[in-house]
Amino acid sequence: MNLSPLIYFSRLYGANQDLVTCGGGNTSMKEDGVMYVKGSGTALKDAVTETFVGMNHTKLMNMLDDVYPEGDVEREAKFLKDVTDAKLPGEESKRPSVEALLHALFPQKFVLHLHPSLVNGLTCSVNGEAECARLFGDSVVWVPECKPGYVLARKMKDIFDASEKKIKTVLLENHGVFFAADTVEGLATSLNGMMNALTSQVKDFPDVESQAEDPGYGEKIKAVSGKQFVRFNASPAALKFAESVSAAKPIMKPFNPDQIVYCGPKVQFANCENCLNEITANVIIMKGVGIYAIGDTEKNANNCMTLVKDAMKVATYAKAFGGEKPMNEELVNFIVNWEVESYRKSVK
Ligand SMILES: [Zn+2]
Incomplete structure (x- = not known):
C-alpha cells in the first residue's frame, strides 16, 4: 500500500x-x-x-x-x-x-x-x-x-x-x-x-502563553513533591483562574483522557505558601501567582503544562456552549487504571 x-x-x-x-x-x-x-x-x-x-x-x-x-x-x-x-x-x-x-x-x-x-x-x-x-x-x-x-x-x-x-x-x-x-x-x-x-x-479566545519567570515557589514545589521538573505559567488566562478557588473551579477537574494521562486526575489549589507543604497533584494553581506544572522528566513537565493550557482553552471556549462539563468521576478512575494509557505516557 x-x-x-x-x-x-x-x-x-x-x-x-x-x-x-x-x-x-x-x-x-x-x-x-x-x-x-x-x-x-x-x-x-x-x-x-x-x-x-x-x-x-x-x-x-x-x-x-x-x-x-x-x-x-x-x-x-x-x-x-x-x-x-x-x-x-x-x-x-x-x-x-x-x-x-x-x-x-x-x-x-x-x-x-x-x-x-x-x-x-x-x-x-x-x-x-x-x-x-x-x-x-x-x-x-x-x-x-x-x-x-x-x-x-x-x-x-x-x-x-x-x-x-x-x-x-x-x-x-x-x-x-x-x-x-x-x-x-x-x-x-x-x-x-x-x-x-x-x-x-466562540467569543472569548484566551491568552494562555506565558514568558513570566517563576517568582520562586517552583523550588519548594520541587523539593516537596520530589519531582525534578517544573513549569510556570502566569499568562492572562492563568492569572484569571488563579484569582480564587471559585475562579479556578472550571479547570480543577479533567476534561479528557489526555489531561489524565499527562497531568493526573487532580489539580491542587494553593491559597498560600504554607499550602505548598504538601503537594497532592501535578498541577498547582497558586492564588494570585499563576499555575505550576510538575513532572519527573522534562517531557512530562512540558506535556503537563501543555495540557494545562488546553484545559484553560477548553474551559473558556465551553462558555459559548453553556459552560464547562468535566469528565465523570467513574470514567476518570477507569482511565487512571487503564494500562494502555499508561503505556502511551511511558513512551512519550
Ligand atoms: Zn482520542
Missing part, C-alpha cells in the same frame, strides 16, 4: 498546534482489507512509513461480533490481546493506537482523529449535544461519554449500525472528533467546516 497520502495529512495536521497537543490524535488508511493506523506513542507531525502499524481489517471488525467479559480488567485484557492479534505478520514489535478499532469502524479510506481545544470546548460543555445538533444537524454524530477502549468501539458500532446515512464526522463527548473520507480533500473539507463553525460561536 502506498502510504504517502496518509503520511502527508498526518504531518500536515500533526504540525498544527491548534489541532494536536502532546501526540494526541491519530490517523489511518485502508485498502484491500488492510488498515494502517498510527502506532501508539508516535507523533503525527513526524509521521513516516514506520509510524504506522499494518492491521487485518477483517479481524478488527470481527472483534465487534465477539463476546467480551463484563469485568473491566478481563474485558480490556481480551481487547488488548485481540487488537494485538489483528496486526499483520512482521508488525509484532509495534503497538497500534488504542483507538485502532474506532478507525476500523469507518468504511472510508482515510480517518483523522483529533482532540483540538476548540472542538473540546463543545464536547466538554453542558449543552454539547444540543449545540452539536443545532450547529451541524444530522451531518455530525454525537457519542455520549463512555469508557474508552472496547466499550466505546461497541457503542459506536451500534450507532453506525442504526444510522441510515454514511457517517463522516463523529464528536465524542469529553474526548475529541473523528473525520472520515475517501479523499484527503474530503477530510480537509469536514475539518475546516467544523473549525469555522465553532470559531464563529
